[in-house]
Amino acid sequence: MVEETERDDMTWYRCEECGLMFDDAGDAGQHEQNCDAEEPSYLQ
Numbered sequence: 001m002v003e004e005t006e007r008d009d010m011t012w013y014r015c016e017e018c019g020l021m022f023d024d025a026g027d028a029g030q031h032e033q034n035c036d037a038e039e040p041s042y043l044q
């Protein structure tokens, strides 16, 4: 999940898996797809 956070009059998007912050919703969503904190997909 990506969590929206307001800070310094800006909206940030935080990856709930690893805590990384992004200033762009698209970047945050893309990161979430490849987040290291998620289950590895190579087992599928």
Ligand SMILES: [Zn+2]
Pocket: 015, 016, 017, 018, 019, 020, 031, 032, 035, 036, 037
């Ligand atoms: Zn992450």
